[in-house]
Amino acid sequence: MIFAAADQVLTVSQMVAAEERLMTAGTDVHELMQRAGRGAAKYVWRTSAGARQGYGVTVLCGPGNNGGDGYVIAEAIRERGGTVQVVAARDPGTDAAKRAASLYRGPIVGAVHARGGILVDCLFGSGLNRPLSDEFEALLSGLAARHDRAIAIDVPSGIDSDTGALLAGKLPHYALCIALGAWKRAHFLMPAMACWDLARLVDIGAARDVASAIAVGKPVLSAPARDAHKYRRGLVVVIGGAMPGAALLASRAAAHCGAGYVKLVARDVAGAPDWLVAHETGDGDLAAALADDRIAALLVGPGLGRDDNARARLNAGLESGRHLVIDADGLMLLEAPAHTSLSGAILTPHYGEMLWLERHFGLATDAAKPARALALAEATGAVVVAKGPDTVIAGPGGQLSFASSAPSWLSVAGTGDVLAGLCAARLAVTVDAWTAANEAVWLHAEAARRAGPAFHAGDLADAIRPALESCL
Ligand SMILES: NC(=O)C1=CN([C@@H]2O[C@H](COP(=O)(O)OP(=O)(O)OC[C@H]3O[C@@H](n4cnc5c(N)ncnc54)[C@H](OP(=O)(O)O)[C@@H]3O)[C@@H](O)[C@H]2O)[C@@H](O)CC1
Numbered sequence: 020m021i022f023a024a025a026d027q028v029l030t031v032s033q034m035v036a037a038e039e040r041l042m043t044a045g046t047d048v049h050e051l052m053q054r055a056g057r058g059a060a061k062y063v064w065r066t067s068a069g070a071r072q073g074y075g076v077t078v079l080c081g082p083g084n085n086g087g088d089g090y091v092i093a094e095a096i097r098e099r100g101g102t103v104q105v106v107a108a109r110d111p112g113t114d115a116a117k118r119a120a121s122l123y124r125g126p127i128v129g130a131v132h133a134r135g136g137i138l139v140d141c142l143f144g145s146g147l148n149r150p151l152s153d154e155f156e157a158l159l160s161g162l163a164a165r166h167d168r169a170i171a172i173d174v175p176s177g178i179d180s181d182t183g184a185l186l187a188g189k190l191p192h193y194a195l196c197i198a199l200g201a202w203k204r205a206h207f208l209m210p211a212m213a214c215w216d217l218a219r220l221v222d223i224g225a226a227r228d229v230a231s232a233i234a235v236g237k238p239v240l241s242a243p244a245r246d247a248h249k250y251r252r253g254l255v256v257v258i259g260g261a262m263p264g265a266a267l268l269a270s271r272a273a274a275h276c277g278a279g280y281v282k283l284v285a286r287d288v289a290g291a292p293d294w295l296v297a298h299e300t301g302d303g304d305l306a307a308a309l310a311d312d313r314i315a316a317l318l319v320g321p322g323l324g325r326d327d328n329a330r331a332r333l334n335a336g337l338e339s340g341r342h343l344v345i346d347a348d349g350l351m352l353l354e355a356p357a358h359t360s361l362s363g364a365i366l367t368p369h370y371g372e373m374l375w376l377e378r379h380f381g382l383a384t385d386a387a388k389p390a391r392a393l394a395l396a397e398a399t400g401a402v403v404v405a406k407g408p409d410t411v412i413a414g415p416g417g418q419l420s421f422a423s424s425a426p427s428w429l430s431v432a433g434t435g436d437v438l439a440g441l442c443a444a445r446l447a448v449t450v451d452a453w454t455a456a457n458e459a460v461w462l463h464a465e466a467a468r469r470a471g472p473a474f475h476a477g478d479l480a481d482a483i484r485p486a487l488e489s490c491l
Pocket residue numbers: 038048051052055056081082083084085086087088112113142143144145146147148149150151152172173174199200223
């Protein structure tokens with residue numbers, strides 16, 4: 020996969036390094052601030068056009084370079100003929116911020132007098148390194164309350180850029196968050212990402228850092244080859260268990276996602292639709308059923324149960340040597356040291372399953388989500404899809420990707436089974452766990468967007484086809 024610079028997701032130290040590379044190449048910090056501020060000003064200008072007539076833009080500027088960006092934004096709005104004023108929470112403290120402030124020719128007002136259409140929050144950006152004081156928190160929330168809408172520059176002031184954690188008791192809600200130079204991890208992590216409606220990125224010319232994490236991108240897919248046949252396209256076998264519905268749902272998702280053949284092996288196959296090849300398979304017959312060399316990917320977990328029969332079925336999957344997707348109950352039956360070499364597999368834990376796995380593998384649970392997902396990937400050798408409103412994908416070699424915000428309508432039963440089926444189908448087609456997991460997560464979110472509001476998991480599985488079509 021090739022990623023553009025715009026796909027990279029940087030830590031603060033990686034962003035500083037990217038800025039240093041730009042400066043070494045001859046672009047000074049003043050020029051970077053102009054690019055960032057003027058790029059952001061275009062979004063502010065467009066948003067302010069929708070604000071009430073006569074109510075202008077207030078820019079809240081802090082002491083660092085985030086505040087410097089604020090002066091650039093304010094001057095750009097003023098030059099365009101907009102009504103703008105600055106509230107200076109502190110005097111500018113860096114050389115670049117001082118220079119930007121000296122170039123601003125509009126009014127600077129006291130906070131109590133500031134009200135209007137748009138509040139632009141440039142109090143603190145990626146340099147925030149401790150909780151906001153009560154004074155700053157009151158300043159920010161008071162100003163936000165006296166404006167129609169708020170826009171955050173780089174990150175809302177009061178957010179840890181690397182972890183997405185709140186460094187304030189309460190933050191305003193932002194209509195827009197404008198990332199500068201590159202996405203930061205906070206743009207993809209809760210609770211930060213619940214603070215805004217829309218996020219946009221301003222390019223300042225930072226090159227792609229090969230070591231950086233990426234944002235999950237739209238897959239580029241193709242129709243089956245001219246000479247394709249069902250096995251070459253990928254045979255997915257879903258191992259069913261105690262609750263047949265979940266495995267049926269996962270099979271339906273896999274069938275809509277490019278696999279050539281989806282087979283269900285379960286003790287009870289009553290209720291299987293006619294397009295699904297379903298074999299009644301007892302625990303004793305499972306190993307023989309999985310010996311078929313044409314199997315490209317196995318899915319085990321949805322509806323599996325957690326008793327001895329379930330364990331036997333999981334073990335048959337693990338011992339088959341096939342590419343595996345392990346979800347739901349299958350995850351709850353994994354343990355160290357037996358399952359520490361799951362290379363080539365995909366694990367899809369939700370928050371509770373993640374915690375369970377961490378306890379069983381002796382991993383810390385107090386780190387930020389990316390670090391936790393990476394630790395689990397390293398401990399198991401598998402690609403880990405750490406699900407939730409802020410889905411993170413981690414690979415055992417340290418690969419990391421972040422899913423863009425997906426519709427919250429996904430918070431309904433069975434959508435995880437659909438994702439597991441998607442992962443299995445993409446694994447069967449691509450035979451690469453990292454690629455498959457990224458493609459599946461993107462298609463899952465896109466299917467949710469296409470399914471509209473209040474869908475059930477069956478609707479979601481049916482919306483995979485148009486989602487996939489958009490990638491052809
Ligand atoms: N570098 C570049 O090339 C470019 C950077 N860009 C922009 O720079 C931003 C990063 O700038 P930055 O590093 O100056 O940090 P910023 O977030 O403005 O503030 C940090 C300051 O606040 C202080 N401080 C921290 N926490 C505090 C607290 N709770 N309460 C009180 N004070 C606190 C801390 O100082 P301290 O008190 O710790 O000595 C420091 O002085 C980035 O988000 C982007 O907008 C763009 O223009 C593109 C080019």
